[in-house]
Amino acid sequence: MNSQEKTPLQEMKLKIEQIEKLAWELNDIGQGIPVIEKNVQNFLNTVFVLKFGISDITEIDSA
Amino acid sequence: MAEDSRKYWNPFTETLPREKIRAIQLKNLRKLVEYSQTNSILYQDRLKDINPEDIRTIEDVKQIPLLEKEDLRLAQEDKSNFLFGDVLGVPSERVNHFRQTSGTTGKPVYVPESSESWSWRTEIWCHILWMAGFRDTDRVFIPFGYNVYVAFWEGHYAAEKLGCMVVPGGALDTKGRINKILEVKATGLLNTPTYGMHLAEVARKMGLDPRDFGIQRMICAGEPMPQATRRHLESLWETEVYDHIGGTEPCAWAGMCFQRKGLHIMEPYFLVEILDLKTQSREVEVGELGVAVVTPLGRRSFPMIRFNTKDIVRKGEADCDCGRTSMMIEEVAGRADDLCKIRGVLFTPVSVEELLRAEFSQIGEYEISVERQGVMDTISLKFETLEEIEEAAMRMLVAQLGERLKVRTNLRFNLQPVKYRDLPRYTLKAKRFKDLR
Numbered sequence: 001m002n003s004q005e006k007t008p009l010q011e012m013k014l015k016i017e018q019i020e021k022l023a024w025e026l027n028d029i030g031q032g033i034p035v036i037e038k039n040v041q042n043f044l045n046t047v048f049v050l051k052f053g054i055s056d057i058t059e060i061d062s063a
Numbered sequence: 064m065a066e067d068s069r070k071y072w073n074p075f076t077e078t079l080p081r082e083k084i085r086a087i088q089l090k091n092l093r094k095l096v097e098y099s100q101t102n103s104i105l106y107q108d109r110l111k112d113i114n115p116e117d118i119r120t121i122e123d124v125k126q127i128p129l130l131e132k133e134d135l136r137l138a139q140e141d142k143s144n145f146l147f148g149d150v151l152g153v154p155s156e157r158v159n160h161f162r163q164t165s166g167t168t169g170k171p172v173y174v175p176e177s178s179e180s181w182s183w184r185t186e187i188w189c190h191i192l193w194m195a196g197f198r199d200t201d202r203v204f205i206p207f208g209y210n211v212y213v214a215f216w217e218g219h220y221a222a223e224k225l226g227c228m229v230v231p232g233g234a235l236d237t238k239g240r241i242n243k244i245l246e247v248k249a250t251g252l253l254n255t256p257t258y259g260m261h262l263a264e265v266a267r268k269m270g271l272d273p274r275d276f277g278i279q280r281m282i283c284a285g286e287p288m289p290q291a292t293r294r295h296l297e298s299l300w301e302t303e304v305y306d307h308i309g310g311t312e313p314c315a316w317a318g319m320c321f322q323r324k325g326l327h328i329m330e331p332y333f334l335v336e337i338l339d340l341k342t343q344s345r346e347v348e349v350g351e352l353g354v355a356v357v358t359p360l361g362r363r364s365f366p367m368i369r370f371n372t373k374d375i376v377r378k379g380e381a382d383c384d385c386g387r388t389s390m391m392i393e394e395v396a397g398r399a400d401d402l403c404k405i406r407g408v409l410f411t412p413v414s415v416e417e418l419l420r421a422e423f424s425q426i427g428e429y430e431i432s433v434e435r436q437g438v439m440d441t442i443s444l445k446f447e448t449l450e451e452i453e454e455a456a457m458r459m460l461v462a463q464l465g466e467r468l469k470v471r472t473n474l475r476f477n478l479q480p481v482k483y484r485d486l487p488r489y490t491l492k493a494k495r496f497k498d499l500r
Contacts, residue, residue, distance in 0.1 A: 045182035
């Protein structure tokens with residue numbers, strides 16, 4: 001694997017970050033609309049859990 | 064890789080080298096300290112002399128005082144921040160799960176969970192269930208009304224997340240639950256060890272053999288379960304029985320893999336210290352008993368650092384054939400609350416449970432009580448036999464039991480056989496030990 005290539009873990013971390021960013025963007029657009037706000041919270045809960053199980057490891061690897 | 068990765072709920076965290084586990088724990092401990100200082104009234108005071116940057120190694124956590132259950136009670140008593148007082152780590156409108164401790168040792172502690180923290184707790188239980196072999200093909204029956212008690216709620220949510228079909232059995236009586244197990248062809252059960260035995264006992268009285276029910280795995284919660292009790296349950300149900308350890312305040316923090324030889328600590332999600340019983344300051348050696356002090360590293364609604372669980376455990380090694388690299392608990396030896404001295408002898412009720420389940424299968428329910436008569440402590444054991452037995456056989460049983468108890472505990476028991484169903488039955492936490500001194 002050359003140094004530019006991402007490991008599966010790094011790719012997963014990137015996708016988790018993208019999901020988080022998209023969730024907040026959706027939240028901003030749908031501010032005040034319960035169906036958006038409450039379901040976005042569910043996305044963010046999942047993101048929180050995935051950061052613990054996935055993103056943490058890549059951060060330690062790259063530290 | 065694909066097949067191997069399905070062996071673990073999270074193949075990355077569960078097989079991490081030890082030094083990486085430590086590094087993640089350290090990173091998240093610092094984050095938790097910083098978060099708690101900012102968001103929890105309880106910790107603003109407790110951590111006022113701590114700078115997160117000064118926590119450079121895991122051992123530095125010892126700068127932080129132990130958190131006792133009584134500290135939590137005081138932090139909730141007469142506080143204006145209804146209902147959770149100073150323990151709350153998020154604005155109260157973000158709390159959407161209310162749980163509480165059972166109140167066995169005093170006033171119950173109210174436990175606030177935000178949806179984020181609840182997701183984290185559920186994730187921990189996903190590890191526990193997956194490790195025990197639960198999969199989306201399982202039909203899981205939970206024979207309780209869970210009320211405000213946390214473990215079965217966690218098990219319920221986690222089993223759903225795994226994709227299991229979850230059947231709650233709360234509103235039924237025991238016979239109704241047995242019929243429901245048969246009706247839905249349940250493959251998995253979540254219950255206390257006591258209730259697992261009671262279900263089997265009632266099934267037999269109904270003329271049914273629980274070994275024919277097709278239960279493939281059972282996971283127990285709510286009470287300490289010595290190996291002898293676990294094996295006894297396995298033989299009653301002809302199934303695999305898995306243990307775990309946890310509590311309402313810190314969450315479940317260790318679970319059992321298919322090897323069924325001790326418990327895996329849920330690292331790096333938790334930082335668990337096992338401290339010597341006397342000073343509670345020195346990390347014990349492998350093989351030594353100690354008290355478990357637990358820091359859940361991912362809870363924000365109820366931040367908790369160095370919670371003294373009062374669970375007495377034997378420290379194991381990070382060495383299991385399943386391939387997981389987490390530290391292990393060899394056994395759960397009981398509760399510090401139950402550890403007492405009787406006529407100068409250190410006694411834990413778990414030793415009686417172990418003996419009865421390993422050697423006296425004819426005995427069902429039992430109750431231990433300690434009283435002071437004059438200057439002497441006396442210890443009594445009331446017990447029921449599952450089947451009625453003749454007087455001569457009972458005399459022999461009493462003699463054998465007394466002898467074995469003496470060898471096991473160094474105490475002479477006053478033994479009192481009682482009629483079947485004279486003793487109370489328990490669904491959740493059994494209270495079989497009464498210190499009346």
